[in-house]
Amino acid sequence: MSAAAREGPHPAEETGAALHALVAELYPICRSITGDGVRRTLAILDRYLPLTLHEVPTGTQVFDWTVPREWRIREAFIEAADGTRVVDFGVHNLHVVNYSTAVDAVLPLQELRRHIHTLPAQPDLIPYRTSYYEDRWGFCMSHTALAALPEGTYRARIDAEHFEGSLTYGECLLRGETEEEVLLSAHACHPSLANDNCSGMAVLALLAARMAGRRTRLSYRFVFAPGTIGAITWLARNQAHTHRIRHGLIVAGVGDAGAPTYKRSRRGDAPIDRIMAHVLRHQTPGARLRDFSPYGYDERQYCSPGFDLPVGLLQRSPFGEFPEYHTSADDLALVRPEQLAGALALIEAAIEVIEQDRRLRNTLPFCEPQLGRRGLYGALGGDANAAKRNMAMLWLLNQSDGTRSLLDIAERADMPFATIAATAAVLEREGLLVPA
Amino acid sequence: MSAAAREGPHPAEETGAALHALVAELYPICRSITGDGVRRTLAILDRYLPLTLHEVPTGTQVFDWTVPREWRIREAFIEAADGTRVVDFGVHNLHVVNYSTAVDAVLPLQELRRHIHTLPAQPDLIPYRTSYYEDRWGFCMSHTALAALPEGTYRARIDAEHFEGSLTYGECLLRGETEEEVLLSAHACHPSLANDNCSGMAVLALLAARMAGRRTRLSYRFVFAPGTIGAITWLARNQAHTHRIRHGLIVAGVGDAGAPTYKRSRRGDAPIDRIMAHVLRHQTPGARLRDFSPYGYDERQYCSPGFDLPVGLLQRSPFGEFPEYHTSADDLALVRPEQLAGALALIEAAIEVIEQDRRLRNTLPFCEPQLGRRGLYGALGGDANAAKRNMAMLWLLNQSDGTRSLLDIAERADMPFATIAATAAVLEREGLLVPA
Amino acid sequence: MSAAAREGPHPAEETGAALHALVAELYPICRSITGDGVRRTLAILDRYLPLTLHEVPTGTQVFDWTVPREWRIREAFIEAADGTRVVDFGVHNLHVVNYSTAVDAVLPLQELRRHIHTLPAQPDLIPYRTSYYEDRWGFCMSHTALAALPEGTYRARIDAEHFEGSLTYGECLLRGETEEEVLLSAHACHPSLANDNCSGMAVLALLAARMAGRRTRLSYRFVFAPGTIGAITWLARNQAHTHRIRHGLIVAGVGDAGAPTYKRSRRGDAPIDRIMAHVLRHQTPGARLRDFSPYGYDERQYCSPGFDLPVGLLQRSPFGEFPEYHTSADDLALVRPEQLAGALALIEAAIEVIEQDRRLRNTLPFCEPQLGRRGLYGALGGDANAAKRNMAMLWLLNQSDGTRSLLDIAERADMPFATIAATAAVLEREGLLVPA
Known part of the structure; x- marks a missing residue:
């Protein structure tokens, strides 16, 4: 997928334009925590991913809350x-x-x-x-x-x-090889605020569309629901299955000019926390990492102590810290095509790690294998990248003792996961690495 | 107590004046490791807290030492x-x-x-x-x-x-609900040196007087004894009971103009070490934390390897590092009323943590409780503090899963313990938090 | 040994001169991974330590490699x-x-x-x-x-x-009281490059000569072999005994003007990693510590995942990072006598730690022993060092509870191991410390 994003003429520009066009279509709608604004919004998103709509009647008890009128x-x-x-x-x-x-x-x-x-x-x-x-x-x-x-x-x-009506939310599950799930959610209750959160909805919708044809190891669940009460309703109706959630991201406010900000899950050291830190570090200069705090978006509910799910928040400028926040200046000019595309690329990079991270074992663990004899030195990529690829090979061979995953190795080598994963594939083809 | 310190007209000034007056009364006496100087000193302190006097005969063996003439x-x-x-x-x-x-x-x-x-x-x-x-x-x-x-x-x-006479020391136990003890000790052997250590004796004496009427969970033991040989004598005579000491502070040189310095216990991560670090961080800009070293005051004996008690040292300018140290310039002008009062306030804040720290459990752990419905948002304190109190509520509800104490939560929220504890009391009244 | 280095007239200068003379003798020889250049080199080194020569025939399989012609x-x-x-x-x-x-x-x-x-x-x-x-x-x-x-x-x-001939390497084992081994190795395959690695060979040869008469606890194995293929050959022939290797150092490029650089073993926290960090910190300003990476000298082989031996690399300017590296400017002018002597002193200091580190127990663990009565205060060394020695005594007595070694104590006290070890010997003579 990220490979696809790099192909063709100006694909990042095209992706950004498509995302901005979707934001522009969502922007004028007057959403609220209930009502037709949410329904019209979900109808637009349904063009990108097949949404199951849920209507939860007014008065339904959801934990300590009641679905409002x-x-x-x-x-x-x-x-x-x-x-x-x-x-x-x-x-x-x-x-x-x-x-x-x-x-x-x-x-x-x-x-x-x-x-x-x-x-x-x-x-x-x-x-x-x-x-x-x-x-x-x-x-x-x-x-x-x-x-x-x-x-x-x-x-x-x-x-x-x-x-007396209902609260509306939409979801879509892209089934993978296992029941383990990645939760991707954007709040869908704010009226004409482009960054908060037409941006998050647009990025997740296009992501789902790009993943549709793909075979994945994990299943990917997309949830578009009103903030707070929508997340609480979803959790109340899905409490029995939340154990399937292995990784989760709330996506909100990802279109402004700021560098990305990742807010860690309550656990602080969940895999998604490591993955996002890695991806941000290698993909975006100036990216910010913040510890969990109980104030924010729907991660508040997913990270309540009874659930304590591995769910973090991806945004750009942190909510409440940019002057346009919650004003009419959060408009279509604030949201930039390239920033939307960059956020999508970050999530796709994180998904690559989720899908590809694994433990391998060096089949010739005593001393180094003779790479030159196998034509592996400099065999990967162009000259400019040869040294980097050689280092990736040496790191993989040295660290693949069955206890370390590709992400562990990428972190220790301080190299992008994508480089490590691509090199691992070469060494697996040579039989030098096998599943641990 | 700390509340009392904030009430009335200029109470910190009054406290400082009272402390300085006591220092001035103790200052002229020629103390030594034995003799009438110590006895006259203890007689003055006895006006503040009911001291039990101990006379240990010359020649008594106390571990590797002998009580001197x-x-x-x-x-x-x-x-x-x-x-x-x-x-x-x-x-x-x-x-x-x-x-x-x-x-x-x-x-x-x-x-x-x-x-x-x-x-x-x-x-x-x-x-x-x-x-x-x-x-x-x-x-x-x-x-x-x-x-x-x-x-x-x-x-x-x-x-x-x-x-052939005796070595004299005095002690006072304020009994609490449990036998667990907090040891508070000041050396009482230096002659006319105001900061070292009339300041420590005065602060502990007034602290005891202020605690006298109070119901506490732990018991509080005050010890005034000659440095080194007095502490060794006390430990020799109380070896069987030192396991009761849960927290301890040596208090010395707390009246000069310097910011407070806390020296950690030998353990380095004892509760008193965390508590003092927390209190200093939130109460006193410029406060210093130092790791344990075997050179210093009576913490040397309490932290000897056979005892290894959780006893730290509270001082202001570290001994040996200010020019007046161990000279005639350590006089009544060096010691300032407001600095004495500030040291007392620090110890009282630490005692609040010791007394009030506990683990609570959120009774509605799935998603957030609806605070607005209960009138809790903004219900605490004035407007200026509402946001802070709301954050304290969210932190308490999010973190109170039975594994974290109020101090843990205060540390993670980076808020003063007093704010967290006061907010916890409100949530307990609402039934949202209960003992874990 | 290090004491010996400090004795006599200008011994460091003499040591440096001797080392530089040996480098100068080794420098002109045209070494390669096989051939007479290596044999002539080993013949010279044999004058310093009794080398066992190994000739491994061309075509011998050594792990994934084959001994070349x-x-x-x-x-x-x-x-x-x-x-x-x-x-x-x-x-x-x-x-x-x-x-x-x-x-x-x-x-x-x-x-x-x-x-x-x-x-x-x-x-x-x-x-x-x-x-x-x-x-x-x-x-x-x-x-x-x-x-x-x-x-x-x-x-x-x-x-x-x-x-069809053979690959040549030489080794020498100085037997100690136990079979536990310290591996010291320098690559012997580079032609006229003075720093890389006549310097390493010279330093290890003179070290062995100085250790010859000494009784040691561990055994010391010196290996001079061609880079990569030589180390692989040695490991292939000694695989069954590598478990004896408790500590190891590759020594290469130790004569240039740069401060020492120690590259940690793959484990990162092996005793040799702590020891070298300690020695460099106290002995050489500007010393650099680097984490393991799989690119470098023969530590690559010793630290391959099947072996994962506690072997680090000692060099001065890191290979590849100084302009003379792998050029004709790596000549006898680049290598300085005092730098060679300094490298030797570092290794000798590390060996002192290896030999002398142990756990002791304070026989009077309750309160401090009365040192003054025993004449121990100020009894050690001159006046200038008295305070330092007193602190070393207090640290040793305070920390020697049977769980901490002398190196642990030196680290916590932030004092050189040599000071701690010398003071420990005094306290052992007094019966205040005994083996734990």
Whole structure:
């Protein structure tokens, strides 16, 4: 797959363009933790991977939580006395507090202000606000626009309803040779925020499409669900099978200009933690590794102490630490094609390690085998890479005593896993390495 | 207790003033490893905590050592031919070599010089010298004063005696719910040196007074004894019970301007070592941690290989590394009220960890509990602290799987133990955490 | 031994001079992986230590390798049309590709160039080239000299032959009290390269001479063999006994101006790795420690996974990283007497640790013994060293609980092993320490 990504004319550019186009298609939809926004989103993703849709009825108990009512919004605006719409949900869906209750009232600006959220420090941006678990209505707008409003009375109208419906999520399992699973999940509940998390959904959808024809050792499960309550619902309905999850990645906010950030699982030393550290180190300068903390995305649920699953988080700029976070500036300009493609390449590289890591045994462990006689010295790749390949051979032969995996060896040799794995394949063909 | 320290008008200032006053009361006494100086010192400390006095007869065998004779000194001076006293024990008790033998002789300055100790590199200071285990007489004076003495004959008189008496030490046990003990000890043998160690005695005496009415889980043993021989004597007489000591601190030189220094126990990873590192890190910028070394104060004896007790040393500027060390400049001006109070606060914070550290278990370990529904988000403390308290809740819920203690969690969360412990109490009240 | 090195007038200078003289005697010989060059070399070394010579016939199978034919060279030159010898093996034996096949042909310069090796980036140096496992003939010369050759035809003559003979190596075992062995080996196949590896051979030969009369606990095996094939041959013939090897050092390139570099064994934490790190740290500022890698000298074979012996590499400037490496500039000027002597001193210091390291037990483990009563304080060495010796005593008494060796204690005390060992001997004489 990563080989495929390197082939053809400008494939990284093509991949980036395809990803950005998908982000752009997902971006305008007004998602929430329930409702048609999620369904329309999953319908788009279904073009890339065959999604099984789940509808979980309002009121269903999921651990300590209850599936909330479904939310439907038709329109929302603030109208001046002269009929001008000074705020309009139709223009930007961040203008309404997500999951807001309905209202239709005329009230003085002074009173209305208590229902309006702005960002005084970023006066031209609309903030993203939610009120999932408290009945409230509200609008969001730029501080500049609010300041420009003359005093007077305004009509505030939010035509929304909460009703007994269901929570929606989608999943897709690409079956491999074993039941061991790799979980790949992106939250699907944020409205028009391009990086958070159209980027994560797009990268996972295209990844699945590229893996579709491939024979893999592990099975790959893709989950697109609303943040927190969606993950909790998925875990409640799949508790009996979570032991199959060998590795997991939450993917969110992977399109901005920042270098990748990997946040370790609660275990801290799970294989996925080592794998991501390795891949980031060799593939992306400036990559950041962070220890687990219980604040963040859905890794919070997967890494709760009852589950303690080996699930980490891949993002670029860490959430909450870039100025566009949770504002209208998280738009299609923030998300860059090459950054989306780079994130996809990272996950594909991690999957290569997951698929190919194994323990081998040197069949001639006493002294070095005579490589020159076998034509192996310099036989691999071009001249420029010959020295590197020779070193990879020496490392593999020296370390393959049955106790060390290819990843162990790549780490000790400080070489990319791909180089070690490709060289291992050559030495296996020569009979110098066999499965341990 | 630490809460009490924060209450009332300027309590840290009051504590500092009280400590400095006690140091000032202890400072003028001429202590030695035996004799009335120690007894007068213990009588003063007894006003703060009910001390049991022990008199161990001269000649008693204590491991490889023998309790030495008691020392009594009445007066000591050097008199010029014209009757002027050029050195006088009555002016400063450092003027006589501590534990000096008696002398009364007229001798030329040239010969007398062999019995006079000065500090040529610190010419205005009187050095502190002892001769415990070798029969010698001697004086200490400033190099400047010695240089100013005209040649000629002088009368050197030390009216002192060594006799079969006893070695004196005092101790006090504040009984807690268990027999497990915390040992807190300060050496009580140095004459007029304010930091070394009137400071340590004063801090421990006031600490005991503040703990007197308190119900504690562990028992707290305070020991005031002469350095080395006193600790050895205590250990010899209490060898059968040292297994009760779960944590220990030697407290010495805690009043100077330096940041605190904690020297680890021989074990290096004893709970007291982790606790002091935690407390210093969160309470005092610039604090120093040092590994155990067999040179120092009475931790040498407690950490001898036969005992290997979990006993560390708390000081400020490390002994031997500040210019006033073991000179007449270690006086009441060197010791600062706020530094004494800060040392007391550190020990009290360590005691809070000792008392409150425990393992809890999250009763809803699968996914996060819904905190909002319980009114817990932001419910703790003011707005400014809400985010911190929320993080403390998330860390506690995530980590409380029965294997990690509150200190473990505070360390992993990089938050002060007090914050974690206070938040744990809230979650226990809600039934979300229970004893593991 | 190291004491002996410090005695007498300028002994380090004398040692250095003796080592350099031996390097100078070995330097002119044209060694290869087989042939008389090795035999003449071993004959010289035999004057220092009684070498057992081994002749292993051509064609002998040694693991994956075969002992190659013997190589004999009589003369080699390139002659211009006017009879001038423009390149002459008699002038410098690097002029011929080592192990080159024979040739006698007249050919145009353009064609001859394909058989001539130069170093364009170091135009005045002759490179060192070999062709052991491929039948080729060739010359090496300075790039400058080649550039100066006028076009035309030249006679290239190499009067050499390969024939069924044998591979030669020499070894010497200095028997100690036990069968446990220390392996010390230097490769003996490079022609006129002074640092690589006349230096290693000279240092080991003189070391053996100095150890000859000494009673040791372990046995010391010195091996001088051609690189790679020689080590493989030795291992193939001694496979049944390699378990006796407790510590091993490959010694190569120890005469240049660089600080010592120790490359750890494959195990990384073998005793020899700790010992060399300790010795280098205390004996040589600027010393470098490097982790094992499978590229290098004969440690590659000793550390192959089937053997995994505790064998490290001692060199000065790491091979391949100094400009003179494998060129005619690796000559007698590159190798310095004091650097050779320093390398010898390092190995001798390591041997002191190997010989003297042991676990002791404090016979008075409860509190400190009263050292003053025994006259031990300040009793050791001069005044300047008294404090250091006192600390060594305190460390030894504190740490000697039967679980820690003298090296463990030296490491924890951060003091040279020699100081700890000398102090331990004093405490053993006093009965304060006994074998654990």
